[in-house]
Amino acid sequence: MNLLLLEDADFVAADRVVLAGRRLKHLQEVHRAAVGDSLRVGRLGGLMGSGTLLELSEQHAALQVSLDQTPPAKLPLTLLLALPRPKMLKRVLQTISAMGVPRLILLNSYRVEKSFWQTPFLEPEALREQLILGLEQARDTVLPEVIIEKRFKPFVEDRLPGIAAGSLGLVGHPGDFPACPRAIEQPVTLAIGPEGGWIPYEVDKLREAGLQPVQLGERILRVETAVPVLLARLF
Amino acid sequence: MNLLLLEDADFVAADRVVLAGRRLKHLQEVHRAAVGDSLRVGRLGGLMGSGTLLELSEQHAALQVSLDQTPPAKLPLTLLLALPRPKMLKRVLQTISAMGVPRLILLNSYRVEKSFWQTPFLEPEALREQLILGLEQARDTVLPEVIIEKRFKPFVEDRLPGIAAGSLGLVGHPGDFPACPRAIEQPVTLAIGPEGGWIPYEVDKLREAGLQPVQLGERILRVETAVPVLLARLF
Structure with a gap:
């Protein structure tokens, strides 16, 4: 996972998401992420940018995100x-x-x-x-x-x-x-x-x-x- | 398997091979081959050509082979x-x-x-x-x-x-x-x-x-x- 993909339902505010399940597990087990880490994120169907990990527990991860980059072009x-x-x-x-x-x-x-x-x-x-x-x-x-x-x-x-x-x-x-x-x-x-x-x-x-x-x-x-x-x- | 690959040990004569194991199983189950069928064959490290299925049983397959084509070029x-x-x-x-x-x-x-x-x-x-x-x-x-x-x-x-x-x-x-x-x-x-x-x-x-x-x-x-x-x- 080179991009943490966020869905609309993850957003609890315009610049804040809460994750659980597969992506939480991946953050913990593969990224071995810690609070304060910066991660590449993208909003499904939308822009990409970075996210800062605010909270991380067994149940969920919370990130503050900033999205300002367009995704790469598709092939014609x-x-x-x-x-x-x-x-x-x-x-x-x-x-x-x-x-x-x-x-x-x-x-x-x-x-x-x-x-x-x-x-x-x-x-x-x-x-x-x-x-x-x-x-x-x-x-x-x-x-x-x-x-x-x-x-x-x-x-x-x-x-x-x-x-x-x-x-x-x-x-x-x-x-x-x-x-x-x-x-x-x-x-x-x-x-x-x-x-x-x-x-x-x-x-x-x-x-x-x-x-x-x-x-x-x-x-x-x-x-x-x-x-x-x-x-x-x-x- | 688009080529039946023959090893030296399969040859019982210059133009005849006997197969068992994985390749026999593949002939039976995937190719659903029958006696008389012609198959593409190649000799490991050598030429390619065709083989005619002479015998087919639960234990082995016997083919008569004719090898006269060079394999495709490798990439440099x-x-x-x-x-x-x-x-x-x-x-x-x-x-x-x-x-x-x-x-x-x-x-x-x-x-x-x-x-x-x-x-x-x-x-x-x-x-x-x-x-x-x-x-x-x-x-x-x-x-x-x-x-x-x-x-x-x-x-x-x-x-x-x-x-x-x-x-x-x-x-x-x-x-x-x-x-x-x-x-x-x-x-x-x-x-x-x-x-x-x-x-x-x-x-x-x-x-x-x-x-x-x-x-x-x-x-x-x-x-x-x-x-x-x-x-x-x-x-």
Whole structure:
């Protein structure tokens, strides 16, 4: 936790917060914080700054905060991701949140196992928990939007062309395609497939929606590696 | 497992292998393979090609193999990594192996907890197991070399200058430094710090050894994300 993220309910005055639970435990056990310490803080959806620890007990921590810095810019990106297996989903959510992806669409694909859609990690509170861990890691305050699309065809036919319009549309896909471009300045819509890749029908449909296949070389990467690799190359 | 990796001991003839254990289980449970199926195979440290499944039972699988393709090129990189916590070490080993890092040096740092050096994941067999998972993922056959350096100062003073000579030496480090360069053609020696970063003394010593600090922007990334991000940007 490189940023202590504060929620509206933590504020007992405009410049004062009281914390308990996970963040209190982290302050005590990881930061080994003491009264008087200054910590980096941020208000969820708002500004970042510093906080001074006024009180610290087994039950709660009280801080006086001063918030005057804007959070880092997001990437100009909509990321479509074939739903990964639950364990990988958790890590990918943290990664995209930490890297500044503002909008993630979790999409079905032929190679997504049906059971993946049953995971409790797709519940709004569970998604939020992982995204917050990413914000705390990277020092950001703005939650990414996560959209769940369980039906590939209607989404790709009806909604994707509008989402991709005005952006550079790309599909990460191994094969005889152009290399993924580097250091793009314009907005990007990027689709990353499941383990095993998109099936040809899906690549065709994504193409029709305005996304062009690009590849990263001979090596097949896990989704949790492909995501940071593609983002680092593009931006 | 995108490549069935064969070891010398699997070969019962020049073009025939017999497998048991983890790979047999994977063939049965994940690939749901059947006699007659063709699979991508590679010989550890050698060529890649295809194998035809001749026999499949509860006890073993027999394949006829034809090996005629060279594995993908490695990156021109020596990667120094402050030893990550054990759980992260496992994933990082898979990632660096999958991405084609030929040489990894696991190094001590002030912010590496002493207990991390006690992990069984540093045993040669345990390192090898994770590296092999990375090769199977990415379709490569050549194990990276892993060097363990428990003492920062003598390594950085005595050995690192020789390792970095003739390469572009870089230290990933947040702060007021140049941005990490992109699409480098020359060999690189790259050092990535622990969670919390290198301490100033360590940055100074790495500089003296020929490594220049570069940064990736305001966002602080976990080591397991920083590794693929830095490699994707550099190569």
